[in-house]
Amino acid sequence: MSRKYLIAGNWKMNMSASESVDLISEINSLVGQQIHTQVCICPPFTSLQKSSSLVEQSEVHLGAQNMSSEPSGAFTGEISAGMLRDLYVTFVILGHSERREYFGESNQSINRKVLAAVENNLKPIYCIGETLEERESDQTLAVIKTQIYEGLANYPLSEVDNLVLAYEPVWAIGTGKTATNEMAQEVHAYVRKLLTDIFGDTAASGVRILYGGSMKPENAKGLLAQPDVDGGLIGGASLNARSFCSIVEAATGD
Numbered sequence: 001m002s003r004k005y006l007i008a009g010n011w012k013m014n015m016s017a018s019e020s021v022d023l024i025s026e027i028n029s030l031v032g033q034q035i036h037t038q039v040c041i042c043p044p045f046t047s048l049q050k051s052s053s054l055v056e057q058s059e060v061h062l063g064a065q066n067m068s069s070e071p072s073g074a075f076t077g078e079i080s081a082g083m084l085r086d087l088y089v090t091f092v093i094l095g096h097s098e099r100r101e102y103f104g105e106s107n108q109s110i111n112r113k114v115l116a117a118v119e120n121n122l123k124p125i126y127c128i129g130e131t132l133e134e135r136e137s138d139q140t141l142a143v144i145k146t147q148i149y150e151g152l153a154n155y156p157l158s159e160v161d162n163l164v165l166a167y168e169p170v171w172a173i174g175t176g177k178t179a180t181n182e183m184a185q186e187v188h189a190y191v192r193k194l195l196t197d198i199f200g201d202t203a204a205s206g207v208r209i210l211y212g213g214s215m216k217p218e219n220a221k222g223l224l225a226q227p228d229v230d231g232g233l234i235g236g237a238s239l240n241a242r243s244f245c246s247i248v249e250a251a252t253g254d
């Protein structure tokens with residue numbers, strides 16, 4: 001099955017609302033009309049409202065970096081899936097390793113968010129990945145397996161088309177160290193095998209598996225050429241329109 005590349009920018013806790021307007025406008029003018037590669041920008045919550053009007057007429061989609069698993073109520077500081085939908089958000093990053101490490105998110109709590117996202121017509125970008133210690137002790141595939149089985153528990157087969165996975169080795173995030181093309185492909189192929197075991201061959205072959213962790217214009221082509229790498233989740237390099245758009249172009253083949 002042919003899968004359309006997805007290049008998603010994870011801005012993390014960067015960019016004021018007005019800085020976001022400038023950056024999105026620049027990205028829009030560079031890649032906002034191309035349709036070969038799907039493009040998604042995930043700014044902070046505070047920039048979503050202004051950003052949604054900017055991408056309305058373009059092919060650039062909007063994503064959030066987190067959300068609550070609860071629909072509404074007494075959850076101070078939280079943002080619900082419905083609130084994101086209201087701002088024309090289509091994707092939501094869930095289970096990023098920074099959320100796991102600094103905010104105590106577990107496979108179980110992330111699973112509740114993943115299920116809440118699809119119930120509300122948001123496409124989850126579910127992040128998985130091993131730490132350096134886990135890689136060095138040969139636990140990578142075991143960690144990935146647990147993250148997939150627990151994080152995707154009870155995920156409805158009818159929603160597999162809306163599921164995106166992001167393999168982000170923790171040791172590669174923001175460090176300048178990237179997994180080699182072979183390392184990325186090995187884990188991506190394993191993720192697809194697990195998805196096949198859970199959802200069956202046809203459904204699993206349509207799921208996009210992104211690579212994340214110091215992806216930049218210089219290494220994007222090699223990573224994206226791997227058969228099971230279907231795009232990228234880009235942190236640092238997404239804060240500059242030219243470098244982000246060069247990665248989109250690497251996916252498009254320009």
Ligand code: PGA
Nearest residue numbers: 173174213214234235236
């Ligand atoms: P990086 O971040 O590209 O800066 O390594 C990726 C991510 O955390 O999603």
